[in-house]
Amino acid sequence: MSTVYNFNAGPSTLPKEVMESAQSEFLNYNNLGYSIMEASHRSPEFQNVIDTAEGNIRKLLTISDNYSVLFLQGGASTQFSMIPMNFLGEGQSADYVQTGAWSEKAIKEAQRCRSVNISASSKESNYTCIPELDTWNPNPDSVYTHITSNNTIFGTQFHQFPACSNDAPLIADMSSDILSRKLNVNDFGMIYAGAQKNLGPGGVTLVILNKNLLARIPENLPSMLDYNTHIKSGSLYNTPPTFAIYMIMLTTNWIISNGGIDGIEQLNDKKAGVLYDLIDSDDFFSCPVKQGSRSKMNVCFRLPSENLETEFIKSAGEKGMVGLKGHRSVGGVRASIYNAMPTEGVRFLADFMSEFKKLHS
Amino acid sequence: MSTVYNFNAGPSTLPKEVMESAQSEFLNYNNLGYSIMEASHRSPEFQNVIDTAEGNIRKLLTISDNYSVLFLQGGASTQFSMIPMNFLGEGQSADYVQTGAWSEKAIKEAQRCRSVNISASSKESNYTCIPELDTWNPNPDSVYTHITSNNTIFGTQFHQFPACSNDAPLIADMSSDILSRKLNVNDFGMIYAGAQKNLGPGGVTLVILNKNLLARIPENLPSMLDYNTHIKSGSLYNTPPTFAIYMIMLTTNWIISNGGIDGIEQLNDKKAGVLYDLIDSDDFFSCPVKQGSRSKMNVCFRLPSENLETEFIKSAGEKGMVGLKGHRSVGGVRASIYNAMPTEGVRFLADFMSEFKKLHS
Numbered sequence: 001m002s003t004v005y006n007f008n009a010g011p012s013t014l015p016k017e018v019m020e021s022a023q024s025e026f027l028n029y030n031n032l033g034y035s036i037m038e039a040s041h042r043s044p045e046f047q048n049v050i051d052t053a054e055g056n057i058r059k060l061l062t063i064s065d066n067y068s069v070l071f072l073q074g075g076a077s078t079q080f081s082m083i084p085m086n087f088l089g090e091g092q093s094a095d096y097v098q099t100g101a102w103s104e105k106a107i108k109e110a111q112r113c114r115s116v117n118i119s120a121s122s123k124e125s126n127y128t129c130i131p132e133l134d135t136w137n138p139n140p141d142s143v144y145t146h147i148t149s150n151n152t153i154f155g156t157q158f159h160q161f162p163a164c165s166n167d168a169p170l171i172a173d174m175s176s177d178i179l180s181r182k183l184n185v186n187d188f189g190m191i192y193a194g195a196q197k198n199l200g201p202g203g204v205t206l207v208i209l210n211k212n213l214l215a216r217i218p219e220n221l222p223s224m225l226d227y228n229t230h231i232k233s234g235s236l237y238n239t240p241p242t243f244a245i246y247m248i249m250l251t252t253n254w255i256i257s258n259g260g261i262d263g264i265e266q267l268n269d270k271k272a273g274v275l276y277d278l279i280d281s282d283d284f285f286s287c288p289v290k291q292g293s294r295s296k297m298n299v300c301f302r303l304p305s306e307n308l309e310t311e312f313i314k315s316a317g318e319k320g321m322v323g324l325k326g327h328r329s330v331g332g333v334r335a336s337i338y339n340a341m342p343t344e345g346v347r348f349l350a351d352f353m354s355e356f357k358k359l360h361s
Numbered sequence: 362m363s364t365v366y367n368f369n370a371g372p373s374t375l376p377k378e379v380m381e382s383a384q385s386e387f388l389n390y391n392n393l394g395y396s397i398m399e400a401s402h403r404s405p406e407f408q409n410v411i412d413t414a415e416g417n418i419r420k421l422l423t424i425s426d427n428y429s430v431l432f433l434q435g436g437a438s439t440q441f442s443m444i445p446m447n448f449l450g451e452g453q454s455a456d457y458v459q460t461g462a463w464s465e466k467a468i469k470e471a472q473r474c475r476s477v478n479i480s481a482s483s484k485e486s487n488y489t490c491i492p493e494l495d496t497w498n499p500n501p502d503s504v505y506t507h508i509t510s511n512n513t514i515f516g517t518q519f520h521q522f523p524a525c526s527n528d529a530p531l532i533a534d535m536s537s538d539i540l541s542r543k544l545n546v547n548d549f550g551m552i553y554a555g556a557q558k559n560l561g562p563g564g565v566t567l568v569i570l571n572k573n574l575l576a577r578i579p580e581n582l583p584s585m586l587d588y589n590t591h592i593k594s595g596s597l598y599n600t601p602p603t604f605a606i607y608m609i610m611l612t613t614n615w616i617i618s619n620g621g622i623d624g625i626e627q628l629n630d631k632k633a634g635v636l637y638d639l640i641d642s643d644d645f646f647s648c649p650v651k652q653g654s655r656s657k658m659n660v661c662f663r664l665p666s667e668n669l670e671t672e673f674i675k676s677a678g679e680k681g682m683v684g685l686k687g688h689r690s691v692g693g694v695r696a697s698i699y700n701a702m703p704t705e706g707v708r709f710l711a712d713f714m715s716e717f718k719k720l721h722s
Contacts, residue, residue: 004394008401011603019396023387027380033365033681035380037562037608040369040684073434073564074585077599081583105584112581196600201398203434203564203602220473222442223466224435238438239557241564241602242372247398320394323401 005345007335008323009152009298010176010197015340018250037243041236049246050235056252060261063185063208070207070227071235071245076102076175079192079205080109082225083171086217087144087190088114095119095142095168100127100151101329102173110146117142126330127154129290133162143216144189145170150177152197153327155300155334156293161187166212177297178206179255180339181265189213197297198339200247204240255339264339271337271346272296278350284357288332302332304360309333312356321349366706368696369684370513370659371537371558376701379611398604402597410607411596417613421622424546424569431568431588432596432606437463437536437555440566441470443586444532444551447578448505449475456480456503456529461488461512462690463534471507478503487691488515490651494523504577505550506531511538513558514688516661516695517654522548527573538658539567540616541700542626550574558658559700561608565601616700625700632698632707633657639711645718649693663693665721670694673717682710 006013029036032045039046054069063069072078088094088110096107098121110116117139120131138145145164149172150157157177164170169189178193185191190209196202209227223229229237235245255264276294279285279301287294287301303309309332313324326332337346367374390397393406400407415430424430433439449455449471457468459482471477478500481492499506506525510533511518518538525531530550539554546552550571557563570588584590590598616625637655640646640662648655648662664670670693674685687693698707 002394006395006399008399008404011399011401011600013395013399019388019399023384026384026387033363033683034367034374038367038369038372038374038380040372041563043369073436073602074439075434075599078435078583078585081585085583109583112583194600201602201604202402202600203605222439222446222470222473224439224442238436239372239555239563241434241562241605243562243604244564244602322394 002320004320004322005341005348006322007337007341007349009327009334009336010194010338011202012197012323012336012338013340014200014247015251015254016342018247018254018340021250022247036246039242041239041242046242049242049249050240053245053249053252056249056256057179057206057208060179060252060255061183061185061208066211067185068207068209068211068227068231070209070230071240071248072205072207072230073203073241075205076173076192076194077105079173079207080106081112082227083146083190084110084114085221085225086227087213089143089216089218090114092143093117093139093141095138095145097121097131097136097145097147098123099130099148099156100154102151102175103146103148106146106148106173119145122156127151127156128288129293130156130158133160136162142168144168146173147171148173150174150295150297152176152298152336153330155287155289155295155298157295157297159292163187164189169210169213176338177295179252179261179264180268180297182261195244195248197336200251201244204244204248206248251340267343268296268337268339271341271343272299274346274350275299275335275337278353284361285353297336297338299335299337300326300330300332306331308360315356316349316352319352321352363681365681365683366702366709367684368682368698368702368710370688370695370697371555371699372563373558373684373697373699374701375561375608376612376615377703379608379615379701382611383608397607400603402600402603407603410603410610411601414606414610414613417610417617418540418567418569421540421613421616422544422546422569427572428546429568429570429572429588429592431570431591432601432609433566433568433591434564434602436566437534437553438466440534440553440568441467442473443588444507445471445475446582446586447588448574450504450577450579451475453504454478454500454502456499456506458482458492458497458506458508459484460491460509460517461515463512463536464507464509467507467509467534480506483517487649488512488517489649490654491517491519494521497523503529505529507534508532509534511535511656511658513537513659513697514691516648516650516656516659518656518658520653524548525550530571530574537699538656540613540622540625541629541658543622556605556609558697561612562605565605565609567609612701628704629657629698629700632702632704633660635707635711636660636696636698639714645722646714658697658699660696660698661687661691661693667692669721676717677710677713680713682713
């Protein structure tokens with residue numbers, strides 16, 4: 001079988017070495033005689049897996065003891081509700097920055113129970129940029145500010161973050177760019193991320209939470225929706241998605257052995273650069289996203305016509321490049337090039353783009 | 362490596378054929394060139410997986426179109442809150458039957474927001490039985506009755522279910538005995554089950570829900586906690602635990618090709634019979650659970666002394682039988698013999714028990 005490059009937006013490609021390693025010990029983990037998937041979540045073997053995964057993430061992002069690191073279920077979509085339930089009291093308001101479909105969903109869930117101030121929005125420009133920080137209209141009384149650091153559908157990404165205070169910290173949905181670049185975790189009250197782009201398979205959500213937020217949690221929340229429950233139990237209140245957490249352990253081991261965050265960031269810069277340079281080189285390809293707001297994870301671009309886009313995607317598929325269709329709400333082409341997409345995959349796509357341009361321009 | 366038999370209470374052993382099959386296509390599912398774990402949840406390949414899993418479960422339990430079949434996240438523990446949030450209105454009350462640690466948790470979560478009538482309890486007998494149906498004290502105004510069909514910790518199981526009405530249906534947590542025996546789904550308003558005992562790995566929860574309950578769901582619940590969200594989206598509102606659902610597909614394929622529910626029930630009867638017959642044959646082993654309430658999934662038993670129990674568990678472990686320690690709250694020995702535990706594993710344990718008895722009586 002020839003190589004397939006999987007450019008899906010998520011779940012997406014995982015590192016080849018990680019997949020091979022998981023396959024090789026799939027029936028017999030660490031000579032237990034059974035799979036890690038079949039091990040009790042209360043066993044020393046699984047405790048070691050979850051401890052290693054947490055330790056890797058703490059090491060990669062230099063996370064201090066002021067923060068808890070949790071592995072939860074329910075995806076970012078469950079966090080959209082848990083955040084206001086835990087941290088936004090009655091009569092209080094929070095700032096939300098609207099930069100695409102996912103931030104809209106976060107806003108909608110917060111609005112169900114609480115007051116929301118949309119402090120900045122790029123909706124009028126069809127989400128083709130991240131609003132400049134100096135144009136935001138924060139509510140001085142807001143108790144946190146929520147952003148979506150990378151927007152998979154529109155191909156935009158925050159390249160700088162607003163300065164926030166302890167009283168009104170920054171909370172970021174980093175589902176599509178967690179562990180893809182250096183980050184000062186101390187600038188955030190909370191970071192959360194569904195695993196299925198840069199961390200592992202679908203079904204587990206990483207939460208990095210400053211413990212000074214815990215004082216805000218009201219009494220009597222449903223146990224599973226109360227961050228305290230998961231902190232007190234080390235993410236083992238009930239049966240966690242053990243295999244997904246094991247995959248995060250393997251993936252973060254892989255990042256560490258490939259140069260850590262510095263190494264992965266350099267690689268991601270290079271990969272995105274190859275595509276954006278080609279797109280900007282003339283008028284055949286075009287990127288709708290403003291310079292300065294472009295995502296290094298999801299490179300969205302257009303061709304001169306929708307017919308050519310359809311042909312491009314079909315022809316790429318025949319050559320083993322799958323998942324390139326843009327989201328149905330925006331059309332065009334989208335190449336999702338998360339950590340695990342190898343440079344060769346990006347070069348293969350770039351070569352194909354050049355050939356296609358020659359044929360059709 | 363010699364065979365290991367894994368008697369853990371969950372996550373626990375999965376069918377050998379299922380594990381081998383998942384391993385063999387781990388890197389390349391259906392000639393896609395990548396893993397099903399790396400496929401988009403919006404892809405036709407994954408749609409086929411989730412449709413097959415649902416179809417298998419519908420077929421195995423003869424589930425009519427009046428019921429939705431969902432794959433959710435968060436475990437039974439999240440259902441403990443979702444059930445009262447969705448189905449128990451303000452000023453209403455529900456009956457809960459208290460038969461162990463899990464039903465206690467379900468009761469606690471319902472009590473956070475609503476009124477609960479404990480209509481029957483075996484707490485005073487240390488949960489060593491299921492309360493006889495004719496001793497229950499139902500509240501005639503209750504809008505549903507909640508039970509835990511099998512209690513992993515105490516080794517008890519419902520062998521008959523109360524007759525309930527459409528207005529006040531029966532809701533059952535079947536996390537530890539789903540798909541282990543024949544069942545008339547029409548007798549239930551809702552059945553739910555964490556997957557990690559009889560269905561697949563941890564991280565996915567099966568919900569079988571009578572659509573006539575949907576009229577009760579209040580407005581403005583958090584999207585992820587509203588059953589309507591998941592019904593409308595076919596369990597694909599956000600990224601589901603795709604690999605765990607794939608494992609459910611394989612496991613239910615395996616049940617179908619091994620005689621379906623009839624076949625699996627016969628096997629489970631036989632397996633449990635081997636152990637209980639041995640336990641009851643004289644006074645060396647004893648089962649604290651009342652006849653008629655004994656679980657065919659979790660066989661709990663005692664030895665003449667705690668020292669002998671410790672030695673039994675240690676010695677069994679050396680022979681490749683792991684996970685036999687009783688839950689810390691009850692002590693003793695527990696053999697969890699879910700669907701995937703082969704008859705040979707049970708016979709191997711029974712032979713060891715006989716030998717151990719000879720040595721020590």
